[in-house]
Amino acid sequence: MAAGTVYPASEPTRWKYLDRIRTRPGPYTDESTFDGSVVAETMEKMSILVIGAGGLGCEILKNLALSGFKNIHVIDMDTIDISNLNRQFLFRQSDVGKSKAEVAAKFVMNRVKGVTITPHNCKIQDKDEDFYMQFQIVVCGLDSIEARRWINATLVNMVDEEMEDSLKPLIDGGTEGFKGQARVIYPTMTSCIECQLDMHAPRAAVPLCTLASIPRQPEHCIEWAHVIAWDQEKPFPQLDKDDPEHITWLYQKALLRAQEFNISGVTYSLTQGVVKNIIPAIAATNSVIAAACCNEAFKIASGCAPSLGWPENNYMMYSGNDSIYTYTFKHERKEDCPVCGNLARELIVDPEWTLGELVESFATRPEAQLKKPSIRAEKKTLYMQSPASLEEQTRPNLEKKLVGELGLGEGDEIGVTDPAFATVSFKFRLKFQKA
Ligand SMILES: [Zn+2]
Secondary structure (H helix, E strand, O other): OOOOOOOOOHHHHOOHHHHHHHOOOOOOOOOOOOOHHHHHHHHHHOEEEEEOOOHHHHHHHHHHHOOOOOEEEEEOOOEOOHHHOOOOOOOOHHHOOOEHHHHHHHHHHHHOOOOEEEEEOOOHHHOOHHHHHOOOEEEEEOOOHHHHHHHHHHHHHHOEOOEHHHOOOEEEEEEEOOEEEEEEEOOOOOOOOOOOHHHHOOOOOOOHHHHHOOOOOHHHHHHHHHHHHHHHHOOOOOOOOOOHHHHHHHHHHHHHHHHHOOOOOOOHHHHHHHHOOOOOOOHHHHHHHHHHHHHHHHHHHHOOOOOOOOOOOOEEEEEOOOOOEEEEEOOOOOOOOOOOOOOOEEEEEOOOOEHHHHHHHHHHOOOOOOOOOEEEEOOOEEEOOOOHHHHHHHHHHHHOEOOOOOOOOOOOEEEEEOHHHOOOOEEEEEEEOOO
Protein backbone atom coordinates (compact mmCIF):
# COMPACT_ATOMS: atom_id res chain seq x y z
CA MET A 1 0.00 0.00 0.00
CA ALA A 2 1.41 3.38 -1.00
CA ALA A 3 2.04 5.91 1.74
CA GLY A 4 -0.99 7.97 2.53
CA THR A 5 -3.57 5.77 0.75
CA VAL A 6 -6.79 5.09 2.64
CA TYR A 7 -8.91 2.00 2.19
CA PRO A 8 -12.35 3.58 2.13
CA ALA A 9 -14.02 0.39 3.30
CA SER A 10 -12.11 0.44 6.55
CA GLU A 11 -13.57 3.74 7.66
CA PRO A 12 -17.12 2.78 8.73
CA THR A 13 -15.88 -0.13 10.81
CA ARG A 14 -12.88 1.68 12.22
CA TRP A 15 -14.69 2.85 15.36
CA LYS A 16 -16.79 -0.26 16.01
CA TYR A 17 -14.60 -1.82 18.69
CA LEU A 18 -13.65 1.49 20.20
CA ASP A 19 -17.33 2.33 20.61
CA ARG A 20 -17.94 -0.94 22.42
CA ILE A 21 -15.56 0.25 25.10
CA ARG A 22 -16.47 3.89 25.33
CA THR A 23 -20.27 3.67 25.16
CA ARG A 24 -20.76 1.02 27.86
CA PRO A 25 -20.14 1.29 31.58
CA GLY A 26 -17.40 -0.96 32.89
CA PRO A 27 -16.56 -2.33 36.32
CA TYR A 28 -14.74 0.88 37.20
CA THR A 29 -17.05 3.52 35.76
CA ASP A 30 -18.88 5.79 38.13
CA GLU A 31 -22.54 4.96 37.36
CA SER A 32 -23.77 8.30 38.69
CA THR A 33 -21.74 10.35 36.21
CA PHE A 34 -21.04 8.02 33.28
CA ASP A 35 -23.17 8.60 30.16
CA GLY A 36 -21.96 6.43 27.29
CA SER A 37 -24.11 8.24 24.73
CA VAL A 38 -22.07 11.44 24.94
CA VAL A 39 -18.53 10.08 25.20
CA ALA A 40 -17.78 9.99 21.47
CA GLU A 41 -18.96 13.56 21.02
CA THR A 42 -17.06 14.78 24.09
CA MET A 43 -13.87 13.22 22.78
CA GLU A 44 -14.37 14.75 19.34
CA LYS A 45 -14.71 18.24 20.78
CA MET A 46 -11.81 17.88 23.17
CA SER A 47 -8.47 19.55 22.31
CA ILE A 48 -5.41 17.49 23.07
CA LEU A 49 -1.81 18.64 22.78
CA VAL A 50 1.09 16.36 21.87
CA ILE A 51 4.54 17.69 22.69
CA GLY A 52 7.21 16.13 20.50
CA ALA A 53 6.86 14.52 17.08
CA GLY A 54 9.86 12.20 17.27
CA GLY A 55 10.07 8.50 18.11
CA LEU A 56 7.40 8.67 20.80
CA GLY A 57 5.46 11.54 19.22
CA CYS A 58 4.83 9.74 15.90
CA GLU A 59 3.38 6.77 17.79
CA ILE A 60 1.34 8.99 20.09
CA LEU A 61 -0.19 11.00 17.23
CA LYS A 62 -1.18 7.87 15.33
CA ASN A 63 -2.59 6.21 18.47
CA LEU A 64 -4.63 9.24 19.51
CA ALA A 65 -6.06 9.65 16.02
CA LEU A 66 -7.10 5.98 16.12
CA SER A 67 -8.54 6.33 19.64
CA GLY A 68 -11.28 8.77 18.64
CA PHE A 69 -9.62 12.12 19.30
CA LYS A 70 -10.43 14.52 16.46
CA ASN A 71 -8.80 17.75 17.49
CA ILE A 72 -5.09 17.28 18.07
CA HIS A 73 -2.26 19.81 18.14
CA VAL A 74 1.41 18.89 17.91
CA ILE A 75 4.42 20.99 18.75
CA ASP A 76 8.02 20.24 17.78
CA MET A 77 10.85 22.52 16.71
CA ASP A 78 12.93 19.83 14.99
CA THR A 79 13.38 18.98 11.35
CA ILE A 80 13.59 15.45 10.00
CA ASP A 81 17.01 13.84 9.85
CA ILE A 82 17.82 10.77 7.81
CA SER A 83 18.74 8.89 11.00
CA ASN A 84 15.13 9.29 12.22
CA LEU A 85 13.67 7.16 9.46
CA ASN A 86 14.29 3.76 11.09
CA ARG A 87 11.70 4.42 13.81
CA GLN A 88 9.82 7.67 13.15
CA PHE A 89 7.52 5.96 10.72
CA LEU A 90 5.44 8.96 9.67
CA PHE A 91 8.48 10.27 7.77
CA ARG A 92 9.92 9.27 4.38
CA GLN A 93 13.24 9.96 2.73
CA SER A 94 11.74 12.82 0.72
CA ASP A 95 10.76 14.50 4.03
CA VAL A 96 14.35 14.91 5.24
CA GLY A 97 14.91 18.53 6.20
CA LYS A 98 11.20 19.33 6.65
CA SER A 99 9.42 20.16 9.93
CA LYS A 100 8.58 17.07 11.99
CA ALA A 101 5.35 18.57 13.33
CA GLU A 102 4.09 19.52 9.86
CA VAL A 103 4.94 16.25 8.12
CA ALA A 104 3.58 14.11 10.98
CA ALA A 105 0.31 16.07 11.11
CA LYS A 106 -0.22 15.79 7.37
CA PHE A 107 0.53 12.07 7.28
CA VAL A 108 -1.90 11.13 10.05
CA MET A 109 -4.66 13.40 8.71
CA ASN A 110 -4.30 11.69 5.37
CA ARG A 111 -4.69 8.25 6.86
CA VAL A 112 -7.38 8.84 9.49
CA LYS A 113 -10.38 10.64 8.03
CA GLY A 114 -12.03 13.37 10.06
CA VAL A 115 -9.06 14.12 12.30
CA THR A 116 -7.61 17.62 12.42
CA ILE A 117 -4.00 17.92 13.53
CA THR A 118 -2.59 21.41 13.89
CA PRO A 119 1.21 21.54 13.74
CA HIS A 120 3.34 24.10 15.58
CA ASN A 121 6.89 24.24 14.32
CA CYS A 122 8.49 25.99 17.31
CA LYS A 123 9.81 25.62 20.84
CA ILE A 124 7.33 24.96 23.65
CA GLN A 125 8.77 28.04 25.39
CA ASP A 126 7.58 30.22 22.47
CA LYS A 127 3.95 29.64 23.47
CA ASP A 128 2.24 31.40 26.36
CA GLU A 129 -0.28 30.29 28.98
CA ASP A 130 -3.23 31.29 26.78
CA PHE A 131 -2.05 28.77 24.23
CA TYR A 132 -1.78 25.95 26.77
CA MET A 133 -5.11 26.91 28.35
CA GLN A 134 -7.08 25.77 25.27
CA PHE A 135 -6.25 22.08 25.81
CA GLN A 136 -7.96 19.53 28.03
CA ILE A 137 -5.05 17.07 28.08
CA VAL A 138 -1.31 17.40 27.40
CA VAL A 139 0.74 14.38 26.31
CA CYS A 140 4.54 14.58 26.28
CA GLY A 141 6.78 12.39 24.15
CA LEU A 142 10.06 14.18 24.78
CA ASP A 143 13.66 13.20 25.16
CA SER A 144 14.72 16.29 27.08
CA ILE A 145 14.33 16.66 30.80
CA GLU A 146 14.57 20.47 30.51
CA ALA A 147 11.50 20.66 28.27
CA ARG A 148 9.55 18.36 30.61
CA ARG A 149 10.42 20.51 33.61
CA TRP A 150 9.37 23.63 31.74
CA ILE A 151 5.95 22.35 30.70
CA ASN A 152 5.40 20.85 34.15
CA ALA A 153 6.15 24.17 35.87
CA THR A 154 3.93 26.01 33.39
CA LEU A 155 0.96 23.69 33.91
CA VAL A 156 1.32 23.80 37.71
CA ASN A 157 1.41 27.61 37.57
CA MET A 158 -1.71 27.74 35.42
CA VAL A 159 -3.90 26.00 38.00
CA ASP A 160 -6.51 28.40 39.35
CA GLU A 161 -8.69 26.87 42.06
CA GLU A 162 -11.66 28.97 40.98
CA MET A 163 -11.47 27.57 37.46
CA GLU A 164 -11.90 23.83 37.13
CA ASP A 165 -10.84 23.93 33.50
CA SER A 166 -7.41 25.32 34.39
CA LEU A 167 -6.18 21.94 35.63
CA LYS A 168 -4.71 20.04 32.68
CA PRO A 169 -3.73 16.40 33.21
CA LEU A 170 -0.17 15.88 31.97
CA ILE A 171 0.69 12.47 30.56
CA ASP A 172 4.41 11.94 30.21
CA GLY A 173 6.17 9.16 28.37
CA GLY A 174 9.90 8.60 28.20
CA THR A 175 12.22 5.92 26.90
CA GLU A 176 15.90 5.15 27.16
CA GLY A 177 17.05 2.07 25.29
CA PHE A 178 14.97 -0.88 26.52
CA LYS A 179 13.61 1.07 29.51
CA GLY A 180 10.70 3.47 29.68
CA GLN A 181 8.06 5.05 31.82
CA ALA A 182 4.54 6.43 31.55
CA ARG A 183 3.14 8.68 34.25
CA VAL A 184 0.17 10.93 34.78
CA ILE A 185 0.35 14.20 36.66
CA TYR A 186 -2.66 16.14 37.93
CA PRO A 187 -0.89 19.46 38.51
CA THR A 188 -0.99 20.58 42.18
CA MET A 189 -2.92 17.43 43.14
CA THR A 190 -0.47 14.62 42.51
CA SER A 191 3.31 14.33 42.47
CA CYS A 192 4.73 16.43 39.62
CA ILE A 193 7.76 15.99 37.36
CA GLU A 194 9.84 18.18 39.67
CA CYS A 195 8.83 16.01 42.68
CA GLN A 196 10.06 13.04 40.65
CA LEU A 197 13.26 14.66 39.42
CA ASP A 198 15.46 12.21 41.29
CA MET A 199 14.09 9.48 38.98
CA HIS A 200 16.20 11.19 36.28
CA ALA A 201 19.42 11.42 38.29
CA PRO A 202 22.47 11.76 36.07
CA ARG A 203 23.99 8.33 35.54
CA ALA A 204 26.62 7.50 38.12
CA ALA A 205 30.11 7.08 36.73
CA VAL A 206 31.79 3.71 37.29
CA PRO A 207 34.49 4.08 39.94
CA LEU A 208 37.99 4.10 38.50
CA CYS A 209 39.05 1.25 40.79
CA THR A 210 36.41 -1.04 39.24
CA LEU A 211 37.71 -0.20 35.77
CA ALA A 212 41.30 -0.76 36.82
CA SER A 213 40.92 -3.92 38.89
CA ILE A 214 37.78 -6.00 38.44
CA PRO A 215 35.65 -5.20 35.39
CA ARG A 216 32.31 -7.03 35.48
CA GLN A 217 30.53 -5.70 32.39
CA PRO A 218 31.52 -5.13 28.76
CA GLU A 219 31.02 -1.39 29.40
CA HIS A 220 33.70 -1.50 32.11
CA CYS A 221 36.22 -2.90 29.61
CA ILE A 222 35.38 -0.18 27.11
CA GLU A 223 35.66 2.54 29.74
CA TRP A 224 39.00 1.05 30.77
CA ALA A 225 40.28 1.30 27.18
CA HIS A 226 38.86 4.82 26.92
CA VAL A 227 40.05 6.23 30.23
CA ILE A 228 43.16 4.23 31.13
CA ALA A 229 44.66 2.44 28.10
CA TRP A 230 44.32 5.43 25.79
CA ASP A 231 46.18 7.67 28.23
CA GLN A 232 48.96 5.17 28.78
CA GLU A 233 49.58 4.32 25.12
CA LYS A 234 48.50 7.50 23.34
CA PRO A 235 47.99 5.76 19.95
CA PHE A 236 46.91 9.08 18.42
CA PRO A 237 47.65 12.59 19.67
CA GLN A 238 44.00 13.44 20.46
CA LEU A 239 40.96 11.15 20.75
CA ASP A 240 38.41 11.92 18.06
CA LYS A 241 35.18 10.06 18.92
CA ASP A 242 33.96 10.37 15.32
CA ASP A 243 37.07 8.80 13.80
CA PRO A 244 36.46 5.08 13.07
CA GLU A 245 40.18 4.37 13.38
CA HIS A 246 40.21 5.66 16.95
CA ILE A 247 37.06 3.76 17.89
CA THR A 248 38.52 0.60 16.36
CA TRP A 249 41.62 0.99 18.51
CA LEU A 250 39.48 1.30 21.65
CA TYR A 251 37.29 -1.60 20.57
CA GLN A 252 40.26 -3.93 20.11
CA LYS A 253 41.78 -2.93 23.45
CA ALA A 254 38.45 -3.45 25.20
CA LEU A 255 37.99 -6.81 23.50
CA LEU A 256 41.37 -8.08 24.75
CA ARG A 257 40.57 -6.99 28.27
CA ALA A 258 37.12 -8.58 28.10
CA GLN A 259 38.68 -11.90 27.00
CA GLU A 260 41.14 -11.73 29.87
CA PHE A 261 38.25 -11.44 32.36
CA ASN A 262 35.90 -13.78 30.51
CA ILE A 263 33.38 -11.06 29.74
CA SER A 264 31.30 -11.24 26.59
CA GLY A 265 29.41 -8.53 24.74
CA VAL A 266 32.09 -6.04 23.67
CA THR A 267 31.22 -4.96 20.12
CA TYR A 268 32.22 -2.10 17.86
CA SER A 269 28.83 -0.42 18.16
CA LEU A 270 28.76 -0.80 21.95
CA THR A 271 32.22 0.79 22.06
CA GLN A 272 30.94 3.67 19.99
CA GLY A 273 27.85 3.97 22.22
CA VAL A 274 29.79 3.97 25.51
CA VAL A 275 32.48 6.36 24.32
CA LYS A 276 30.01 8.81 22.79
CA ASN A 277 27.53 8.23 25.61
CA ILE A 278 24.78 7.18 23.22
CA ILE A 279 21.79 5.17 24.30
CA PRO A 280 20.16 3.69 21.23
CA ALA A 281 16.51 4.57 20.65
CA ILE A 282 14.48 1.41 20.31
CA ALA A 283 11.28 1.47 18.28
CA ALA A 284 9.62 -1.31 20.29
CA THR A 285 10.14 0.55 23.58
CA ASN A 286 8.67 3.69 22.02
CA SER A 287 5.57 1.84 20.87
CA VAL A 288 4.98 0.22 24.29
CA ILE A 289 5.32 3.54 26.11
CA ALA A 290 3.29 5.52 23.56
CA ALA A 291 0.52 2.93 23.82
CA ALA A 292 0.54 3.24 27.62
CA CYS A 293 0.32 7.06 27.36
CA CYS A 294 -2.55 6.97 24.87
CA ASN A 295 -4.39 4.46 27.05
CA GLU A 296 -4.22 7.01 29.84
CA ALA A 297 -5.46 9.78 27.54
CA PHE A 298 -8.35 7.57 26.46
CA LYS A 299 -9.27 6.72 30.06
CA ILE A 300 -9.18 10.36 31.14
CA ALA A 301 -11.21 11.52 28.13
CA SER A 302 -13.82 8.77 28.18
CA GLY A 303 -14.06 8.00 31.89
CA CYS A 304 -14.21 4.30 31.01
CA ALA A 305 -11.65 3.39 33.65
CA PRO A 306 -9.59 5.23 36.29
CA SER A 307 -6.35 6.65 34.97
CA LEU A 308 -2.92 6.50 36.54
CA GLY A 309 -2.65 9.04 39.34
CA TRP A 310 -6.32 8.80 40.23
CA PRO A 311 -6.11 8.36 43.07
CA GLU A 312 -3.03 6.30 43.87
CA ASN A 313 -0.51 4.75 41.50
CA ASN A 314 0.78 7.40 39.14
CA TYR A 315 3.98 5.95 37.68
CA MET A 316 4.42 2.94 35.44
CA MET A 317 7.93 1.83 34.68
CA TYR A 318 8.78 -0.64 31.97
CA SER A 319 11.91 -2.61 31.32
CA GLY A 320 12.62 -4.80 28.35
CA ASN A 321 16.26 -5.48 29.21
CA ASP A 322 15.71 -9.01 30.49
CA SER A 323 12.38 -10.31 29.21
CA ILE A 324 9.56 -7.87 29.96
CA TYR A 325 8.83 -6.29 33.28
CA THR A 326 6.50 -3.53 34.41
CA TYR A 327 5.89 -2.07 37.81
CA THR A 328 3.31 0.54 38.76
CA PHE A 329 3.58 2.50 41.96
CA LYS A 330 2.69 5.70 43.72
CA HIS A 331 5.31 8.41 43.61
CA GLU A 332 4.51 10.68 46.56
CA ARG A 333 4.14 14.40 46.22
CA LYS A 334 6.88 16.34 47.99
CA GLU A 335 5.89 19.15 50.32
CA ASP A 336 9.21 20.83 49.58
CA CYS A 337 8.91 20.48 45.78
CA PRO A 338 10.08 23.82 44.33
CA VAL A 339 7.29 23.77 41.74
CA CYS A 340 4.19 22.37 43.47
CA GLY A 341 5.10 22.42 47.18
CA ASN A 342 5.08 25.25 49.70
CA LEU A 343 8.11 24.50 51.82
CA ALA A 344 11.72 25.36 51.15
CA ARG A 345 13.77 22.29 50.35
CA GLU A 346 16.73 21.38 52.52
CA LEU A 347 20.04 21.94 50.79
CA ILE A 348 23.12 20.27 52.21
CA VAL A 349 26.09 22.58 51.88
CA ASP A 350 29.69 22.40 53.07
CA PRO A 351 30.20 25.43 55.37
CA GLU A 352 33.70 25.85 53.90
CA TRP A 353 32.33 26.42 50.41
CA THR A 354 32.57 29.61 48.40
CA LEU A 355 29.50 30.87 46.55
CA GLY A 356 31.15 29.71 43.30
CA GLU A 357 31.28 26.14 44.60
CA LEU A 358 27.62 26.32 45.58
CA VAL A 359 26.68 27.63 42.13
CA GLU A 360 28.57 24.78 40.46
CA SER A 361 27.01 22.16 42.69
CA PHE A 362 23.51 22.96 41.40
CA ALA A 363 24.23 21.40 38.03
CA THR A 364 25.04 17.96 39.42
CA ARG A 365 22.69 17.64 42.40
CA PRO A 366 20.02 15.10 41.44
CA GLU A 367 17.36 17.18 43.24
CA ALA A 368 18.23 20.47 41.50
CA GLN A 369 19.93 19.96 38.09
CA LEU A 370 20.09 23.69 37.39
CA LYS A 371 22.76 24.68 34.90
CA LYS A 372 22.65 28.47 35.08
CA PRO A 373 21.45 29.32 38.57
CA SER A 374 21.11 32.85 39.90
CA ILE A 375 21.00 33.07 43.70
CA ARG A 376 19.43 35.49 46.12
CA ALA A 377 19.53 35.43 49.89
CA GLU A 378 16.64 36.86 51.90
CA LYS A 379 18.03 40.35 51.95
CA LYS A 380 20.49 40.57 49.07
CA THR A 381 21.35 39.31 45.63
CA LEU A 382 24.31 36.94 45.77
CA TYR A 383 24.87 36.08 42.14
CA MET A 384 22.97 36.85 38.92
CA GLN A 385 23.76 35.20 35.56
CA SER A 386 22.17 38.04 33.62
CA PRO A 387 21.95 40.87 32.62
CA ALA A 388 25.66 41.27 31.96
CA SER A 389 25.99 44.36 34.15
CA LEU A 390 24.52 42.58 37.16
CA GLU A 391 26.63 39.52 36.47
CA GLU A 392 29.74 41.67 36.55
CA GLN A 393 28.63 43.38 39.73
CA THR A 394 27.92 40.12 41.58
CA ARG A 395 30.82 38.08 40.14
CA PRO A 396 33.26 38.96 42.97
CA ASN A 397 30.88 37.15 45.37
CA LEU A 398 31.73 33.84 43.71
CA GLU A 399 35.14 33.90 45.41
CA LYS A 400 33.68 34.60 48.84
CA LYS A 401 32.91 32.02 51.52
CA LEU A 402 29.24 31.43 52.31
CA VAL A 403 29.83 31.64 56.04
CA GLY A 404 31.59 34.75 57.24
CA GLU A 405 32.20 36.73 54.06
CA LEU A 406 28.66 36.42 52.73
CA GLY A 407 27.06 36.14 56.17
CA LEU A 408 24.94 33.08 55.48
CA GLY A 409 23.95 30.84 58.37
CA GLU A 410 22.36 27.47 59.04
CA GLY A 411 18.63 27.51 58.26
CA ASP A 412 18.82 30.58 55.99
CA GLU A 413 16.62 30.47 52.92
CA ILE A 414 17.94 31.16 49.45
CA GLY A 415 15.98 31.60 46.23
CA VAL A 416 17.35 30.15 43.02
CA THR A 417 16.20 30.97 39.49
CA ASP A 418 17.36 29.54 36.20
CA PRO A 419 16.67 30.76 32.66
CA ALA A 420 15.30 27.29 31.80
CA PHE A 421 12.44 27.84 34.29
CA ALA A 422 11.43 31.44 33.76
CA THR A 423 8.43 31.30 36.06
CA VAL A 424 9.83 29.36 38.99
CA SER A 425 11.93 30.40 41.94
CA PHE A 426 13.35 27.41 43.77
CA LYS A 427 13.42 27.85 47.54
CA PHE A 428 16.14 26.13 49.54
CA ARG A 429 16.99 26.12 53.25
CA LEU A 430 20.70 25.77 54.03
CA LYS A 431 21.91 22.90 56.15
CA PHE A 432 25.61 22.74 56.86
CA GLN A 433 27.48 19.50 56.70
CA LYS A 434 31.19 18.97 56.19
CA ALA A 435 32.02 17.28 52.90
ZN1 LIG B 1 6.08 18.82 42.59
